Amino acid sequence: MFYKVTLSDHIRVPPALFSLPLEEAIAARIKKKYDGYISAELGIVIDLADISEVGEGVLIPGDGGPFYEAKFSLYVYKPELQEVVLGRVRDVADFGAFMNLGPIDGMVHISQTMDDFVSFSKDKVLVGKDSKHTLKVGDRCRARMIAVSFKDVTNPKLGLTMRQPGLGKLEWLEEESGKDSKGEK
DSSP states (O other): OEEEEEEEEEEEOOGGGTTSOHHHHHHHHHHHHHTTOEETTTEEEEEEEEEEEEEEEEOOTTOSSOEEEEEEEEEEEOOOTTOEEEEEEEEEETTEEEEEOSSSEEEEEGGGSOSSOEEEETTTEEEETTTOOEEETTOEEEEEEEEEEOSSTTSOEEEEEOOSTTOEEHHHHHHHHHHHHTTOO
16 A cells, blocks of 8 residues: 655755755755665655655764754555555566566465466466466556565565456456356356
């Protein structure tokens, strides 16, 4: 889920940025510090939304750059269990598919791709035995988040499933809705 969160931090403005307006210099330093920042509490920082307050600058002896108490908002993505997400298949391996969800990738294990016996072909395609459904790089899909792990903060792991009603490759869902409207099962 995407959120806008408000934080407060002491931001150091180096002398090289003194020529910029104060808010611009602080914005540059916040972006440098927080862009791509990942934590279990905050999520994945996308961008700086705005700066609401800048306090008085404080100089620390021996440091040429002042520190400003700043209150600012960030756009973040925090993955949540049971969240339904849209994504595009980025890669397919013999054990499943990797889906790009925007700021992060998730993995759909081969057993969670469809309600069918699934095989992996050499041209990186997952194929359902009975349904003949295929899943390949570039396919747009809807999935549900069933596992979120920040054990390695630099590389969070997201587990996804597409084996529930309303989930799967968007083309499969369109086929199913077409059959339902015609009265077929």
